[in-house]
Amino acid sequence: MTYPCGIIRDLLPLYIDDVCNEDSRDAVEKHLAECEKCRNDYEAMKNTGDFVERKKESFKDMKMETSLKNVKTRINKKIRNIILGAIAVVIVFTSGFYLLFETAIKEVNLGEVSVSAKVHSLESQRDISTEEVTDSESVTIFSDEEDNSEIVNVKIPEIGNINLTKNLIEKYGYATVVSFSSEYFLRNIEMETRDNTIYITGFKTTLLGNRAENYQKQTCMLEFQEINKIVFVDDKGMETVLWSR
Ligand SMILES: [Zn+2]
Structure with a gap:
């Protein structure tokens, strides 16, 4: 026996995610073989699912990229601090040297x-x-x-x-x-x-x-x-x- 389209439509997400029981899967497959309208819905849903997955993946990539960027920014800041520190040390030593050698005290x-x-x-x-x-x-x-x-x-x-x-x-x-x-x-x-x-x-x-x-x-x-x-x-x-x- 074949189920009404409404019931099949409710089962489609479970079927696509492959989490429905064997009876439900048989019923959906049987119905899809006979009903073009539900078959179209199924194709559309499946693609939408893929789209969501793809979105999830690219979101993950984005997060990865962002955290990489953060790491880079932190490293750049560290390098900048090291350079600034080195410059400060040079300035302090040079002026100290200058004071000791060149200023009559x-x-x-x-x-x-x-x-x-x-x-x-x-x-x-x-x-x-x-x-x-x-x-x-x-x-x-x-x-x-x-x-x-x-x-x-x-x-x-x-x-x-x-x-x-x-x-x-x-x-x-x-x-x-x-x-x-x-x-x-x-x-x-x-x-x-x-x-x-x-x-x-x-x-x-x-x-x-x-x-x-x-x-x-x-x-x-x-x-x-x-x-x-x-x-x-x-x-x-x-x-x-x-x-x-
Ligand atoms: Zn149908």
């Missing part, structure tokens, strides 16, 4: 520095002693671009070879090598030159310039003037002669 007392000077005439090289000179150093100094006068090599003790134009020699006539000896690297010497006298108002070093005791660091300086006196002026204006000719 320690005043060096007058008693911790010894000063000497040698004045050399550039006009006559016979006044220039060459015994302390190392020939590896050579510097060329021009007064300006229009100075086309002959270049003269002058050997100056403690400084080395200096190439000067004849114009410069005529203009200055003298070179004074000033040497400062201290256990510190003197990075900043506050000084002013006037009336053939060097007035020093302070010696400064940096924290890392602070060396072990007995370490003698010599700082040399070249003045193209005939220096007769080097004077230290303290903050009260008191003058102490450090060297004189």
